[in-house]
Amino acid sequence: MSIFHPKGNWYRPPTGSERLWVGLALAWCLVMSITMPWWHFQGKQNAPQTTYEVEPEAFIQRVHQFVETNQVGEMNNVPIVEPEPGGDAYLLGQMWRWYPVLKLKKDQTYRIHVSSADLQHGLSIIPINMNIHVLPGYDYVMEITPTTSGEFSLICNEFCGIGHHLMTGKIIVEE
Amino acid sequence: MSTDTVKAAAYRVCETTGLSIFLKAQFFVKINAVLAVIFLLVGGIAALLLALTRWSNVMLLNDIWYYRMVTLHGVNMLVFWIIFFEMAILYFASTTLLNTKMFSKKLAHTSLALMFVGAVVTNYIILKGQADVMLTSYPPLEAHPLFYLGIILFAVGALIVAFNFFATLYIAKKNKTYEGSMPLVTFGAATAAIIAVVALLHGAAALVPTFLWSMGWMEMMDPGAYRLLWWGLGHHSQQINVAAMVSVWYFVATMSTGAKPLNETVCRGAFILYILFINLAAAHHLLVDPGLSSEWKIWNTSYAMYLAVLASMIHGYTVPASMEVAMRRKGYNKGIFGWFAKLPWKDPGFSAVALSAIIFGFIGGITGVTLGTEQINIMAHNTLRIPGHFHATVVGGTTLAFMGLAYYLVPLIFQKDFYMKKLARIQPWLFGGGIVIMSLGMSFAGTYGVPRRTYDSDFGGAVLETGFDPVAHIFLGVLGIGGVIAFIGLLLFLVLIVAAVFFGPSLKGQKMPTWQTDKEQKMTDELISKGYEEEGKDYHVKTPGTIVLVLIFLLSFAIYYFANWAALADLWHIR
Ligand code: HEM
Ligand SMILES: [Cu+2]
Ligand SMILES: [Cu+2]
Numbered sequence: 001m002s003i004f005h006p007k008g009n010w011y012r013p014p015t016g017s018e019r020l021w022v023g024l025a026l027a028w029c030l031v032m033s034i035t036m037p038w039w040h041f042q043g044k045q046n047a048p049q050t051t052y053e054v055e056p057e058a059f060i061q062r063v064h065q066f067v068e069t070n071q072v073g074e075m076n077n078v079p080i081v082e083p084e085p086g087g088d089a090y091l092l093g094q095m096w097r098w099y100p101v102l103k104l105k106k107d108q109t110y111r112i113h114v115s116s117a118d119l120q121h122g123l124s125i126i127p128i129n130m131n132i133h134v135l136p137g138y139d140y141v142m143e144i145t146p147t148t149s150g151e152f153s154l155i156c157n158e159f160c161g162i163g164h165h166l167m168t169g170k171i172i173v174e175e
Numbered sequence: 176m177s178t179d180t181v182k183a184a185a186y187r188v189c190e191t192t193g194l195s196i197f198l199k200a201q202f203f204v205k206i207n208a209v210l211a212v213i214f215l216l217v218g219g220i221a222a223l224l225l226a227l228t229r230w231s232n233v234m235l236l237n238d239i240w241y242y243r244m245v246t247l248h249g250v251n252m253l254v255f256w257i258i259f260f261e262m263a264i265l266y267f268a269s270t271t272l273l274n275t276k277m278f279s280k281k282l283a284h285t286s287l288a289l290m291f292v293g294a295v296v297t298n299y300i301i302l303k304g305q306a307d308v309m310l311t312s313y314p315p316l317e318a319h320p321l322f323y324l325g326i327i328l329f330a331v332g333a334l335i336v337a338f339n340f341f342a343t344l345y346i347a348k349k350n351k352t353y354e355g356s357m358p359l360v361t362f363g364a365a366t367a368a369i370i371a372v373v374a375l376l377h378g379a380a381a382l383v384p385t386f387l388w389s390m391g392w393m394e395m396m397d398p399g400a401y402r403l404l405w406w407g408l409g410h411h412s413q414q415i416n417v418a419a420m421v422s423v424w425y426f427v428a429t430m431s432t433g434a435k436p437l438n439e440t441v442c443r444g445a446f447i448l449y450i451l452f453i454n455l456a457a458a459h460h461l462l463v464d465p466g467l468s469s470e471w472k473i474w475n476t477s478y479a480m481y482l483a484v485l486a487s488m489i490h491g492y493t494v495p496a497s498m499e500v501a502m503r504r505k506g507y508n509k510g511i512f513g514w515f516a517k518l519p520w521k522d523p524g525f526s527a528v529a530l531s532a533i534i535f536g537f538i539g540g541i542t543g544v545t546l547g548t549e550q551i552n553i554m555a556h557n558t559l560r561i562p563g564h565f566h567a568t569v570v571g572g573t574t575l576a577f578m579g580l581a582y583y584l585v586p587l588i589f590q591k592d593f594y595m596k597k598l599a600r601i602q603p604w605l606f607g608g609g610i611v612i613m614s615l616g617m618s619f620a621g622t623y624g625v626p627r628r629t630y631d632s633d634f635g636g637a638v639l640e641t642g643f644d645p646v647a648h649i650f651l652g653v654l655g656i657g658g659v660i661a662f663i664g665l666l667l668f669l670v671l672i673v674a675a676v677f678f679g680p681s682l683k684g685q686k687m688p689t690w691q692t693d694k695e696q697k698m699t700d701e702l703i704s705k706g707y708e709e710e711g712k713d714y715h716v717k718t719p720g721t722i723v724l725v726l727i728f729l730l731s732f733a734i735y736y737f738a739n740w741a742a743l744a745d746l747w748h749i750r
Contacts, residue, residue, distance in 0.1 A: 002358060002359040002360050002436055003272055003429055007354055017717070018492065018493070020722070022441070028488075039550050045749055046750045047550065076639060078638065101639070119313075119316055120313045127623065131554070131557055135465055135466070136398060138465035153640075153641035159242065162242065166638075
């Protein structure tokens with residue numbers, strides 16, 4: 001009984017169907033354990049690993065410089081910026097927008113640096129639903145290759161104050 | 176006065192179980208359970224408002240009150256309701272089940288006062304509008320110092336209860352108040368208490384410096400370091416909840432069906448796995464955070480192997496299997512599932528626990544392990560898939576199990592009978608059903624990327640427009656409807672409990688009224704008394720029904736898991 005004290009020596013290895021289940025469950029856990037590292041070798045989608053320390057002011061500086069040298073247009077007064085394929089791009093999360101709008105080419109790889117000017121934010125690319133966490137003081141580098149084209153939205157999915165549900169941005173991917 | 180009369184005043188003998196109930200400890204079981212239920216009401220009102228706001232065609236609250244209610248709901252539910260109730264379980268499992276008085280009444284009073292004051296202060300400052308920071312209070316977001324102080328006071332109180340619990344185990348052992356090993360339910364409670372100590376120490380490391388920062392006495396903690404430490408509290412707390420929930424499963428399985436753990440070694444071994452292998456798994460919450468390497472993330476989500484998951488899968492077998500054996504011994508031997516149909520479904524304590532195990536396993540467990548996979552988390556982090564997952568673990572699982580336990584606590588500890596027993600019988604189905612619907616609505620909306628903690632899912636008024644597929648909005652409607660049903664189930668629970676505890680017919684000197692037929696109750700009683708004599712004896716285990724159930728579970732798990740990998744392969748490439 002689960003509410004009474006077992007007396008004597010109750011040690012006993014599992015038998016019968018209990019043993020079968022423990023074995024099956026263990027095997028399944030092993031499969032799951034192997035899948036994660038395996039995907040690092042075989043899969044194309046892994047959590048970005050590159051991070052640099054950065055002061056928010058310094059990061060904001062880099063973003064402005066990036067916008068100045070690469071701006072190609074404007075959308076609702078927000079600059080549209082086109083980085084070199086294979087090159088670095090900068091994306092700033094701040095209360096409450098993702099800045100600037102990025103213009104990318106399909107099937108080209110970019111190093112997008114993401115950081116925050118103020119609070120924590122959550123970068124979410126919609127509708128493909130890819131999400132990473134953004135912290136002030138951390139320059140998080142996504143090496144990203146868009147495989148579909150069109151206009152994509154960026155939203156924020158970490159609470160960042162009363163205007164959190166106004167925090168959006170755009171990525172435009174051309175063929 | 177002879178020692179006998181002193182003793183006679185110190186405890187009473189339970190008419191139903193024959194266990195000794197120590198009156199001082201009984202007081203603390205009662206008061207903690209009552210406080211838990213009060214905070215459940217506060218959190219529940221916030222829950223209804225939230226469900227009616229995320230339902231995008233309703234959007235009941237304005238933005239300020241939505242965010243305030245997310246904070247209020249998270250704190251009252253995940254911290255105050257759950258932990259007060261767990262304190263009641265610790266007092267019960269350490270005294271009654273070990274046949275001992277508790278270690279210190281003074282400590283019990285102190286801890287109760289700290290926890291109560293902490294909870295009131297935190298609620299006050301949230302409702303005053305000076306702590307709209309969510310449960311997690313991630314810096315640089317800053318709350319009024321009283322927010323952190325309230326939670327710290329509450330946590331210190333809980334730590335003292337854990338200390339009182341361990342000291343009670345110690346004096347029981349020293350005074351030899353029981354023979355052999357401690358009962359499985361106490362063993363599970365001890366597991367929860369050990370994890371609680373580790374959790375609360377992490378909590379102190381995150382919140383004390385943050386409190387000092389909010390007072391202006393210290394620099395702000397690094398936001399990444401804070402997340403690491405805070406989730407050492409937040410994630411471990413979920414392991415406390417799991418261990419406590421599983422202990423309740425075992426308790427109610429015994430009380431309602433006469434089930435006896437098939438194999439103490441396996442059950443206890445699984446609890447030990449929780450302690451050994453879950454402690455650092457806070458990494459689940461940081462899988463797409465900057466500053467941490469993939470090796471660290473993978474190691475800490477799996478500890479090289481998912482042995483804590485294994486532990487839950489073991490309990491998921493041993494609990495129904497022990498019931499199957501009990502039912503077969505009662506003669507319900509027809510086919511593979513004859514015993515299953517004959518389980519005491521009319522007992523709300525039982526049906527709550529059965530639903531808890533099913534919801535926790537099939538929805539909460541499967542989604543949790545899958546979303547906690549390093550790469551799959553890219554498709555889930557901070558979307559509504561996350562609350563979809565944990566409302567199936569900590570609500571459909573733990574909260575429902577605790578409700579099931581309450582159907583036993585009221586007659587056994589409060590010695591009061593229920594009114595409206597027909598309604599009581601449907602309450603677990605209403606609450607569990609509502610939570611399942613809401614959880615599915617959240618999960619599916621989340622697969623479209625709909626964010627959690629966000630007032631307006633369409634970001635109306637933003638400079639750069641966006642929005643979601645209409646289907647996502649249908650699922651937000653499902654979320655709302657499920658939430659309303661769950662709220663009705665929660666309210667019904669509160670009404671039943673309050674009516675019984677404060678106005679119910681007294682059961683002093685009586686056995687607990689059965690929810691089953693007298694004949695069935697007699698068979699259950701017989702098994703319970705027989706099980707006691709049979710303790711330690713071996714008997715043959717054949718559980719064909721349970722094996723089929725767990726194989727269906729494993730199949731569902733594998734399908735969901737690999738379907739998510741397949742979906743991941745369609746995303747843009749990222750590394
Ligand atoms: C009637 C029952 C309940 C309903 C209808 C409900 C509904 C909700 C809703 C709609 C949200 C907000 C999701 C969002 O917008 O991000 C939420 C969040 C949450 N709920 Fe519940 N809930 C219920 C019970 C519970 C219980 C019993 C617990 C814990 C034991 C719980 C724990 C939480 C937590 C921790 C959050 C996250 C808060 C945050 O993001 O900071 N809920 N719930
Ligand atoms: Cu944001
Ligand atoms: Cu935000």
